Amino acid sequence: MKYKNLVINNPEDLVFGSAPFPVTTPRGLVIGGGEVYPELNFTLPPMSISKETYGEVKEHYREIVSGALERVRDLHQDGVVFEFETLLEMTLDPQLGTDLVAIMNDLCEDAYQKYGIKSEIRLTPNDTRDYERPVRQRSSKYLDNMLQLFEKGAKAGGNLLSIESTGGKEVCDDALMNCNIRDVIFSMAVLGVRDMQFLWDKITDIADSTRTIPGGDTACGFGNTAMVLAEKKYIPKVFAAVVRIATVVRTLVALEEGAKGPDKDCGYEGPFLKAITGTPISMEGRTAACAHLSPLGNIAGACCDLWSNESVTNIKLLAGMAPTVYMEQLIYDTRLFNQATKFDGVELYKKMMVESDIHLDPQALILDPVNVIAISKAIVSGKNYVDAAILGCLKGLEIIQTHVNEGSLYLDDRELVWIDMLRDELSQMPREEGLLVAAVEPSLDKNKVLLREYGL
Amino acid sequence: MLQLNHLWIRIKSCYGNMDYKREIIMNRLETIIDLLRRGRAPEIKIETQAALDEGISAANILEDGLMAGMQIIGDLFKENKIFVPEMLIAARAMAASLAILNPHLVSGEVKKKGTAILGTVKGDLHDIGKNLVKIMMEGKGLVVIDLGVDVAPEKYAAAAKEHGAQIIACSALLTTTMTEMKRVVQAAVDAGIRDSVKIMIGGAPVTESYKNEIGADFYSADAATASDVAIQACLDMAV
Numbered sequence: 001m002k003y004k005n006l007v008i009n010n011p012e013d014l015v016f017g018s019a020p021f022p023v024t025t026p027r028g029l030v031i032g033g034g035e036v037y038p039e040l041n042f043t044l045p046p047m048s049i050s051k052e053t054y055g056e057v058k059e060h061y062r063e064i065v066s067g068a069l070e071r072v073r074d075l076h077q078d079g080v081v082f083e084f085e086t087l088l089e090m091t092l093d094p095q096l097g098t099d100l101v102a103i104m105n106d107l108c109e110d111a112y113q114k115y116g117i118k119s120e121i122r123l124t125p126n127d128t129r130d131y132e133r134p135v136r137q138r139s140s141k142y143l144d145n146m147l148q149l150f151e152k153g154a155k156a157g158g159n160l161l162s163i164e165s166t167g168g169k170e171v172c173d174d175a176l177m178n179c180n181i182r183d184v185i186f187s188m189a190v191l192g193v194r195d196m197q198f199l200w201d202k203i204t205d206i207a208d209s210t211r212t213i214p215g216g217d218t219a220c221g222f223g224n225t226a227m228v229l230a231e232k233k234y235i236p237k238v239f240a241a242v243v244r245i246a247t248v249v250r251t252l253v254a255l256e257e258g259a260k261g262p263d264k265d266c267g268y269e270g271p272f273l274k275a276i277t278g279t280p281i282s283m284e285g286r287t288a289a290c291a292h293l294s295p296l297g298n299i300a301g302a303c304c305d306l307w308s309n310e311s312v313t314n315i316k317l318l319a320g321m322a323p324t325v326y327m328e329q330l331i332y333d334t335r336l337f338n339q340a341t342k343f344d345g346v347e348l349y350k351k352m353m354v355e356s357d358i359h360l361d362p363q364a365l366i367l368d369p370v371n372v373i374a375i376s377k378a379i380v381s382g383k384n385y386v387d388a389a390i391l392g393c394l395k396g397l398e399i400i401q402t403h404v405n406e407g408s409l410y411l412d413d414r415e416l417v418w419i420d421m422l423r424d425e426l427s428q429m430p431r432e433e434g435l436l437v438a439a440v441e442p443s444l445d446k447n448k449v450l451l452r453e454y455g456l
Numbered sequence: 457m458l459q460l461n462h463l464w465i466r467i468k469s470c471y472g473n474m475d476y477k478r479e480i481i482m483n484r485l486e487t488i489i490d491l492l493r494r495g496r497a498p499e500i501k502i503e504t505q506a507a508l509d510e511g512i513s514a515a516n517i518l519e520d521g522l523m524a525g526m527q528i529i530g531d532l533f534k535e536n537k538i539f540v541p542e543m544l545i546a547a548r549a550m551a552a553s554l555a556i557l558n559p560h561l562v563s564g565e566v567k568k569k570g571t572a573i574l575g576t577v578k579g580d581l582h583d584i585g586k587n588l589v590k591i592m593m594e595g596k597g598l599v600v601i602d603l604g605v606d607v608a609p610e611k612y613a614a615a616a617k618e619h620g621a622q623i624i625a626c627s628a629l630l631t632t633t634m635t636e637m638k639r640v641v642q643a644a645v646d647a648g649i650r651d652s653v654k655i656m657i658g659g660a661p662v663t664e665s666y667k668n669e670i671g672a673d674f675y676s677a678d679a680a681t682a683s684d685v686a687i688q689a690c691l692d693m694a695v
Contacts, residue, residue: 043631044631045631046631047631048636087630087632088579131606133604173583177541177544177588178544179540180541229584232678234539234540234588235539235540236539313631414538
């Protein structure tokens, strides 16, 4: 592991709007430089995507970004990020994805020239390797098109490059349903880490050659899947909290490989990454309830640099099209963040966001900046990725147990037993990659998981 | 308690009033249910064999032990008293017991509850919700043919025809793939099986009104409801 120490050591320094290493975009938007900016995410309404509907698809994206920029202008907002997270067909046909970037970027440039609005496109190709079963992370026939979209899309104006990569997910999905923490750690600290090294080496090369910014990744398909399953009461919240900690080690690899931030919005591991690396992060909370429910609505904002809505469908609401409506909500949210900064009220506002969530859910508790720093310190003390993930998870469980004992965290009775169970399992796990692979391999479904695709 | 009363009535109808026998049977089946609930696969195999050795019929063990146990587990899950992993270990214990029982089950002795065809629609790779539906359907005694993810509409229809299924259940998580569900309905029409198979849809972007719009039969908001709807549909189709 590259990071042995934290860049931010004090919880007081882990704040919204400011990161030790801000990112400045080509149009001059400074992310993490003192202000929180909105990041708007959106998707298509129910429709099929085919060559026959390409025109309609393009019109939707044009409508979304022009409507949002109009609202940005009318509300006197000076900066915004648009995340273009592609759908399958837009990555399979990189020209479609590139055309859409170009359409949106032209609108951004126009708004910049006319009104000085500093907006940027975050281009997030979906990880099409997941489209094959068994998944072939390194030899997938879909890999080339995905990388082509990164490159062509970057040249067309996708100035922030990100991905929600899926390496290890084929193991993690089952592990989550079975609450098998050993396999969760294996999926992220072994498979995930190896895939991130493979993938981000390529993404940072593309960013270098296109002079764009390698943003970051997210273990959304791991941590947020666990969070949503816990929200549906399918798995314990304590388990989901521990899974979240394990995601840190996986996503950290993007930054080790050269990503500069802002990290992706749906990665609630962002605060840990900010503490460890000092890079700015995007986060989503209460304003992302349009896409998924969460117990982290307020605390998610405690140290964000971009504030996102995750995704909203382009449908008509009473006030207007949904992305425009969410643009307005995000702008008002970010005004409050930035007004708190102007009033020297960062600590108070941060405390309000933290305290309003942490006593009700362990997943929120671990995002308290005090706990983020403690867990991050445990992670960077690890001898290797597996050790780091286990140490982080054990620290998280210790924090949860302490708060339960003190009566400052409410947990259902049926949750409590999982604290001991998980601690016991984690304590007995192998702490090195080779030993963990040897322990897990006999139980892997060889038709589903191809270890050679991870260089194993 | 309700389940145990039901068990008592069933046993009485099978074995008359032989008190000592009834007690043995009750104890065995209660033990099987308990082991099922605790997911103790090795022990349940031993207990299943012991029940067979004592002359309890395989059908009786299946209906009043395993299925009754899974019903209790399903109810506990619905009441948010247990989590999915606890249900999964019960399902694995049930499979272990079934491996002992299967050679003893006389053909036709146990009435099949129905067959469901399950899959995530074409272009969509999300399968966690679908897998959960499968577990719950199987726990209720349905035969589930899982076609996996990225399933073409005609595959659903072909599988339903091949297996004589009573219900097709399809899932989608994206606004751009949910439109495939309409094609699944059309594929069933084209295959000439629409009158003999019900179609259920589910997934984050899907709604009751969308079900109506595309001409499907049922919409389910979650896995537990999906399995309830499926079993009821199969029973209704059998009438």
